[in-house]
Amino acid sequence: VKSSPIDVVVMSESVGRGLLTHARNEAPLECCGLLIGTKGQVVRSARAHNLCQSPTRYRVDPVDHFEAIRQARNEGLEVVGTYHSHPASLPQPSETDLNQATYPHFVYVIVSLLSKDTEAIKGYRLRSGQATQVELLPDGSSSRVDNIRGDRNR
Numbered sequence: 001v002k003s004s005p006i007d008v009v010v011m012s013e014s015v016g017r018g019l020l021t022h023a024r025n026e027a028p029l030e031c032c033g034l035l036i037g038t039k040g041q042v043v044r045s046a047r048a049h050n051l052c053q054s055p056t057r058y059r060v061d062p063v064d065h066f067e068a069i070r071q072a073r074n075e076g077l078e079v080v081g082t083y084h085s086h087p088a089s090l091p092q093p094s095e096t097d098l099n100q101a102t103y104p105h106f107v108y109v110i111v112s113l114l115s116k117d118t119e120a121i122k123g124y125r126l127r128s129g130q131a132t133q134v135e136l137l138p139d140g141s142s143s144r145v146d147n148i149r150g151d152r153n154r
Contacts, residue, residue, distance in 0.1 A: 007132065009081075009107050009123055011035075011042040012139045016121050018045055023085035023111040026050070032058040034068040035081035035109060042080060042107070046071065050084075057096060058084040081107035081123075090114060091122040093131040101126030107134050 015035075022031045022045075032050045037043040048064035060082060072078050082103075086094075091112035093101075101108060104127040112120045123134035 007125060007134045009040055009042060009134050009136055010139060011109075011123075011136050015042055015045055016136075016138075019083055019085075019109065019111045019121060022047055023087065023113055026085065027087045027113055028055045029053055030055060030058040030085050030087060031111075032060050032082065032084040034060065034065060034079050035083060035107060036068065036072045036075075036077050037080045038077060039080065043077065045083065055087055056094075059100075079106075081109060083109035083111060085111040085113065087113050091120055093124055093126060098126055098129050098131060104128075109136070 019033075022033065025031070030050055030052070031047070033045050033047040035042045035045055046064070046068040048068070049061040051059040051061050065079070068079050084097075086092075089112065091110040093108065093110065097108065097110070104125070106125075108124045108126050110122050110124070112122075114120065121136065123136045124131045125134060
């Protein structure tokens with residue numbers, strides 16, 4: 001995982017709880033879905049079918065992806081990322097995750113079931129085979145986000 005300027009995404013705790021619930025419900029298989037919001041903020045998730053039906057791989061069903069795009073547009077939002085679970089490994093991008101990442105502007109969230117604490121959810125930007133961690137902040141963190149973004153612009 002590469003080090004770079006801080007990249008921050010606000011994601012409510014309820015969205016995080018929903019991702020964990022989805023991961024637990026699908027275990028031991030990987031779950032997957034889309035993240036809906038605006039640049040820098042995830043407001044909800046949309047579950048998707050994992051076409052791989054595998055404990056170590058995922059592929060979002062394109063039908064679900066297009067439906068998420070349609071619904072997001074109707075709400076004045078957009079698909080800003082994707083998520084999937086690692087039922088038996090850490091929340092770090094695998095080689096497969098890095099190689100299959102096709103949306104450089106997306107936040108890629110990985111949910112690990114190895115631990116029950118909130119650190120089991122991590123966000124990344126995946127570009128050109130490299131992962132850069134994204135700081136996921138809960139709602140109500142906008143002043144911290146502004147401070148971090150202000151520090152970056154100095």
